[in-house]
Structures are given as C-alpha cells and as structure tokens.
Amino acid sequence: MTGPGASALGASELALGGGAVGEAVTVVAEEAKRTAALEHELLGMWVGFSDVQRKTLALLRFELDRTSELVESSTVDLSGRFRVLAEAARDQASHVDQIVSMAQYVEVDEDKVPVEQLVISMQAVIGEMIGSIIMLSQKAMSMVYLLDDVQKDVADLEKSIADIDNINRQTNFLALNATIEANRAGEAGRTFAVVASEVRQLSKTTSALADHMRSRVAAVVGGVRQGHDILRKIATTDMSPQILAKERVDKAMGSLVAQTNHFHDVLEAASSSASEMSMNIGQMIMGMQFQDRAKQQLEHVGDSMNVIDSGLEELISRTRIALPDHVEIAPAREWIDHLLGRFTLSEMRQRFVRQLLLEGTALDDLGALDAHGGGAESAAGDVELF
C-alpha cells in the first residue's frame, strides 16, 4: 500500500515508540485502515457512478442526435409540404386573377367589352327600337287617316258618276223626245232630227265613259279598302307590351351589372386572400430555418458532452489503476432506478434500460435491437409525443 496515509503512519510510529506507544500505533493503524477502506469504497462507488454517467452521457448524445435528426427530417418534410401549399396558393391567386380580369368583360367579335358598357349599348338599341315602334305607329295612323280621306273622296267620285248617269239618262230622254218632235215637224224638222240623233249618240258615248269610270273607280275603291284593312291590322297590333318589356329588360340588365360587379369584388377578395396565404406560407418556410440553428446548438451540446465523457474516461481509468484489485466497483443501481423512473416515453425508456442494464446492446452499430423495439411500440411512442 502506498499513498499519504502510509507515510503518516510511519512518522507517528517513529515519534511515539514503546508499549503504550505500540498500542497507540495499533489504534492509529486501525483508524487509518478504516479510513482507507472507506476511501476505497467511496472511490469504487464513484467509479461505478461515473460509469453510469458515461453510459448516460452516451445515451443522451444518442438521444440528442436522434432528436436532431427527427426535427431535421420533419422540418424538411414540412417545408416541402408548405412549399407545395405556397405554390398551390400562388396558382390559385393567378387563376382567380385571370377570372377577375375576365369577370367584367364580355367578348363581342373578338373585342373585350365591359359588361356595363354592353348593357348601356343594349339599352340604347332597345330605346331606338321603341322609338322606331312609336314612329311607325304615328306613320301608320297618319296613313289610316289618309286612307279614310281617300275612301271618302272615292265615295264622292262614285256619287259623281251616278250623277253623270242620271244626267245622261235625262239627256238621252230629251234627245229621244226631240227626235219624235222633229219627225212630227216633217221637212222643217229634218235638220233638228240630225242634231237630236247626234245628241243621242253623244249620250251613248257618255254612258259608256261613265261605265268605264265606274269600273275603274270600283277597282280603286277595292284597292283602297284592302289597303285600309291591311293597315288596320298593322295599326291594331298593340306594341305597348313590347314597349313595357324594356322595364323588365332594364331591371335584368341592372341586376346583371350588379351581379358582375359583386362577382368581381368577391373574386378580387379571394385573389388577395390567396396571395396573402402564399406570402404567409413563405414566411412559415423561412421560420422553419430555426432547425439549422437548433441543430448547430445541439451539436455544440453534444461536443461538450464528449469532452465531459473523455474527462470521465480518463479519471475512471486513473482511479481504477490507483485502486487495489479487491475493491469492488459498485454499479449505481439506485441511481439508475431513479433515472429510469423519470422517463415516460416507453421507447426511450427501453433504450435506457438496454444501455444501462444490458450493457449497451441497444447501441450496436446495426441498431437491430432498436429496430425491433421500435416496431410494436412506435405507435405508442408517437402518441406519447403529443
């Protein structure tokens, strides 16, 4: 046995000497022995505890890397999904913008005409049509009045022809009487008989002319009456319902414009929402870059743990060399139990149990045991995460 305890014992032995001294030396030696044994026991415990500490550090390092990887892969996955979402929102905004740009226009002969302008021009066209209807009504009524007058004139004409016939009949009768009287006068009346005969001839011609006029006038009367009937049919066709239809058309057009404007406003709001959504998602993706910083920080923590671990390793190995072989290195069971009692994540607890109690088989390079342990319990583990 070497160390400070042994040299102190030697010095007191030299200073005291004798029987009483021998007894005192024995007491001191016993005391020193107990002290040394206690020191050995404590050092043994320290080595055991440090061993657990190293294993715990290794486990914590493993958990740290695992967590960092989990956060990294989840972040990458989430960023990817958010990117897709942002793109979809951008697409949506552009589609809606397209609809917005078209919503207030109507294509007419390859021209983009604003709905409002189209409605105004259609209303103007209908207004012109109504103006034409009214003008036609006025002209038709003027025509009706004109034909009324013509009919009256023709009736007068018919009456005049009848008068001519009447006069002609009297003339003919007078000529006939004149002929009779001329014959009765004999030679003296011969010349007068010639005149009377001429008058009768004239009367016949006049009668033929009157007949001809009557037939022509009858044709005119027939034509005028037919025209009047046709015109009456036209003029009696009431167009006021068509005129009043403009009221409904105006209302419908007003609704159309209002609806179009409403659609335009709603679509514009939808477009700006989609753009805002896309922008927010972009900011979320930016925000996810925290993972880079977190990873670096975790790496620093891991490095510090490695430094502590190698320090512990060195101290353990130096302490083991200094301790006599018979000293028992006690495993820190109580501390391990305390530590394991704190884990609520079953999967993680399992890894700790394997590392601390089964001497690190869970940390083999192949990770076969982890894979095995993860299968059945991963679902439960995931649930516990939330």
Place this chain on the structure above:
Amino acid sequence: MDYSLDIKDQEAVVRLSGRLTFNDHAKLRALIKEMIGNDAKCQVLDLSSLEFVDSAGIGMLLIAREELEGQNKKFLLRRAAGQVKRVLTVAQLGKLITIED
C-alpha cells in the same frame, strides 16, 4: 275612350277616360278638329282617368301634337298614371311632347 272638353282662359283641357286604342281613331280625329277649332292657345290632354293606351294611341297622340303645333298651338299631356304613365316613360315620349305631372 270618352272625352270632355273644358276651356278656361287660354287653356283647353280635354279629359280622356277609358282606353285609348286604334278603335278610337275616328273619335280622336274629331277631337283634334275640336282642339284646332277652339281659340285657346294651349291644348292640354288630362290623362288621369285614362286607364290604358296602346301603340296606335301613342301614334295618335303624336299626330295630335303635329297637327296642333302646325296651327301654332301648344300641346301637352298631364297627370298620366298607371300603365299610361309607364308606357309614356319607357317610350321616352317626353322627348317629343311636354308631359306634366
């Protein structure tokens, strides 16, 4: 359609009632003659009792305006209501004839 003529000072007011349609064309022509025949400078058609007017009726009102203005007489429509007012409004007859409420 029926009508009654009332002349006050310089204004002759003709009160129309019933329905003014094509069938009244002879009656309206006689009325136009009466309006031309009286001395009042201003000839008013009171339409408050007129229930209905068809497109021929509107045409006849325009003929009346033409004939009266040809005689240097003022012609105006007054107190149209219901269908008559709607038709006059939609047809924008106010652009051609003075219309009073």
